[in-house]
Amino acid sequence: MRRALCPVETLYVGQRSRAVLSCALSGRLDLGALSAAFDAVTGEHPSLRSRIVPDGEGFALELLDEAERPRLATRTGNTEKAYAAELNTPLSVGGPMSRAVLVSAPEGEDHLFVLSVDHTVVDGHSGIALLNEVWDRYRVLVEDGTRPDTADRDALRWPRPVSELLHPADPERTTAHLERRIDEVRRNPVELVPYDVADPSGVEGRIEVCRLTLDAERTGRLRRTARAAGVSVHALVAAALLTTARGHLPDGPRTLGCLSPVDLRSRLSPPVPALMMVPAVTTHLQFLALPTDPDPMDVARTVHERLADFVAGDGPAEELRITPEVPRRPTLQLATVIATNMGVVPGPRLPEGLEATDIRLVPAREQYFPAAGRSPVMACVVSFEGRLAIEFPHFTACYSPEFMGALRDGVGAVLAAFADAAPAPAPTS
Template identity: 60%
Template sequence: MENLYVAQRSRAVLSCALDGPVDPSALSAAFEAVTAEQPQLLAHLVPDGDGHALELLPEAERPRLRTRTGSEEAYLEELNAPLTVGGPLTRAVLVSDPDEERHTLVLSIDHVITDGHSGIALLNTLWDRYREFLGGTGVPRPLAAEFPEPISALLPPSDAADTAEHLARRVEKTGRHPVALVPYDVEATEEAPEEHHRIEVQRLLLDTGATTGLRERARAEGLSVHALLCAALLLAARRRMDGADPRVLGCVSPVDLRSRLSPPVPAHLMVAAVTMHLQALPVGEDTDLLELAREVGDGMRDFLDRGDHFREMRIMPSAPRHPALHLGTVIVTNMGAVSGPRLPTGTRITDVRLVPAREHYFPQAGRSPFMACVTTFDGRLAIEFPHYTACFSRPFMSELRAEVHASLLALAKSAT
């Protein structure tokens, strides 16, 4: 299953903005210690039969912390710098302003070896090691001996006939209820070649009060925050389609498998440990947000109760032959409430972000899902909307972000 991520060319880009002193040599030593603990962080992809395998990079080619001087634009430059097949699967860059008073650490990790939870754990562990090296207690670590087993090898035993039946059922259902996609607002033309476009991000950020209010509203309604977010995003997508009648929209939610395996897989282990849940729902311009959220929540609960999260993992290798299996109008990733890094006294974190990025976009398709990456670092909920400017323009995504923001603030306000 993990071979799918090779062709997908997606990655997690984690970053933290800092005020105060940062010692590049201590941070470099910390990065080398952390990557030595898990050899997949020092690996590259090599051909293996019909797919790919991980192999350690030669010593001279292994990733090291890079430092550079730059401004806010440097973040977008790093966001747009790919991790190529055959090259390192990890990149760490410390960007400092000319006065070296403000810094941004940007950590890029190939989806082949990570999901959101392990990416966040790596970022936090890196700063834990930094404190050790800064305090004189850090020590270089010997390279771990073995690659971990892929998640697809850790699934519980299954019946081949059950898997085949699940695949047939899913293919039939997606064919019967194809989902509508949001049309691009940028026309693909030869006069605007793709090299003039790039990945950008629109960001929605709630303060701790609004985040608490949203949680309280969800609790009062017997819903999850994730279900509320999905409903708000589905309605925003529907308003960007023509016609007044309800349209079948799809909501894709990556589902964490770590805690659902036996034994559980720890968050720090660098593997991709997610499967996908696609729910197709009729959504009209006048659909009630709370009713839609209940449908989303009930659908997710039934999905897990049936054990379909394991079945979906088993049929994922069939996705290239059946692209509609996980084709949604919106893709909503959600890491839940997590803590950000802890830094030594004198250095303060001002922001933490997780943004997914891909290397391949297809403006010629004319429409596609849009992605919303949800994180709640230290009590503040954020939604990142990455987009490729040859598909969705900055004004288009800015308006969408503002609309979803207003919906969430209204929900949070009503809770109080």
């Protein structure tokens, strides 16, 4: 049984990218209940228990048989090493679109749950919803002892492709949008941050993640600064990324690009819930001519105003419609920095006796090109339980851990300055 991929979904097939969600846990954990919870969730979402196969001139999702479907893998070991291993273990070609692994420390009650899902069937919002759904099912099993009803578990409920849920398009309008975008990128060639690894042949290339975290108090101050300035927290983070990246380029005016993913779920007809396994996202690319030492707040205001104008109009839908052009014209999405932002999201609700000590969302892919000499800098931003975190995934044959650490610290310094400028909180009555 198959479901054809639409042109937008097909774009992700060649990228071999995935969302890696993880949850560090402390306390008692019932392996049988967690395995049953994962089975119940994958049973309700056929995309997670499918493979990608050729289908005419395109591709399709093909349902796996019972023996091939993904199951929870469990093992004992060091949780930090296990996380690094999962980041560097691709989803198998021709295998399931999802993988779940639980690693428990040899002694004690520390665990790491890692859920990897192919971006062909997931985006950041649905990935987070999926992680929380697994733990919701687990909590019900542990607290109530109720096993999932599997009578209708394998009934096919393929989600409709996002491109079919857009409002009716005017072909002339879409063509005009594409022509404007092609002209825009032609007139604004962006500069990319050069790799610092001089000889990648002598480096063991692997995915690593440099991380910046803010506690709840500093996150709150950053939000107050954003409100006082009339901008979003996303704009402040994007400004920190852009001004820091600008510091790694030669002096003089430089054109930088900022790519911001835009969630489409509320814009579709009908609206798409977060737990529907589709990549319901488009992008906004803007160009900024920055001097040698730009003012971060000025940059934040520019980012905010342009993104707000884009979201308020037909830009998101038109940008999705021209997405199939990206493989032929990659400059349509070429940026100096890619700033994803999931906003403020809840963490898993767990039963008594089990605590989530850390939650992470990191994008990973399988193809990196050290010989290119430069590339966009990726930052994945999410606020779990009111604490902002920025993940900087990178390939060590391109950017060294030392370089990414310095870039993270630069971003952190700009965000710290923003937070320090926060007005006092409003008094409570």
